Amino acid sequence: MGMPEPHGPWSTDGLPDLPPEWGRVVVPDDASALAQEAAQVRRELREAHRDARRRSWRGTLTLPVLILVVAVLATLAGLVTVTWPRAGSSTPSAPATAREPLPDPVGRPLPALDLVDEAQVPVPLRSLLPAVVLLVDACACPQRVTEAVRAAPPGVQVVTVVGGRTVPTSAAGSAPGVRRLADPADGLRALMHADPVPGTVDVLLVNRTGTVVRVVPAVGSVEDYRTDLTRLTG
Known part of the structure; x- marks a missing residue:
């Protein structure tokens, strides 16, 4: 049984150890009356715990996944650079060796021809x-x-x-x-x-x-x- 207080039979008004912003707190005689509220609190706690685990899991995976994605993209870029057909990159024929022009022969010895x-x-x-x-x-x-x-x-x-x-x-x-x-x-x-x-x-x-x-x-x-x-x- 709760003890009666000046403001009601189960009121805790005036207790110095409760924060004033809580307002009026009523304690029922039967704890089963709080079952619904307790279930709601437990659900909220479980959801909060799941959200915290998801955030922790995302933070753990974000950096390794980012590194892996960058490595894959770099590898693909290298393969494309090597294998992509370039304009005019077909096997070029060897350039013809240009004959170096001889100096003006007049007044010079005739080469050995x-x-x-x-x-x-x-x-x-x-x-x-x-x-x-x-x-x-x-x-x-x-x-x-x-x-x-x-x-x-x-x-x-x-x-x-x-x-x-x-x-x-x-x-x-x-x-x-x-x-x-x-x-x-x-x-x-x-x-x-x-x-x-x-x-x-x-x-x-x-x-x-x-x-x-x-x-x-x-x-x-x-x-x-x-x-x-x-x-x-x-």
Whole structure:
């Protein structure tokens, strides 16, 4: 039984150990009257405990999961970078080796150039000096060859040269006294800095000491270099 108080039979008003903000507290005689309230309190406590465990579990997993996600994304990015087809990344052909241009040959010694004759026998060009060398790979031009033979001083060799390894047979006997050769390495073209121009002949004049006297590209007639022929035997 509860003890009666001034404000009611079960009132605890005036107790000094209870916070005043609790207000009036009534204690029933039968504790079963509090069963519903107790069940509600227990439910609230269980829910609060579950919420606390969820928050703790989320906090425990957040950092490892974040690290794992970052690692997976980094791995995928690396695979994409390696395997993704790049524009223009098909196997490139090896760049052609550019021929380094030779210096202006005029006034310099003739390089050691080995040509070949009709039988594919190597012929050092230096062994034919002094010489008038006509590059006829862009034009057979028999008239230019005949002019050179007629104008060349005694002892000066007239040489016709084509690119590749094959000396054309069609020119056989067309100009007596002419040495016909081929230049497999195109060394003369590189030396003269003269690309072949269809219908023209290029001329290289070399004296007896092996010095290049003159280079005459796209010759129009023998008159383009006649005055230089006398310098070949001096």
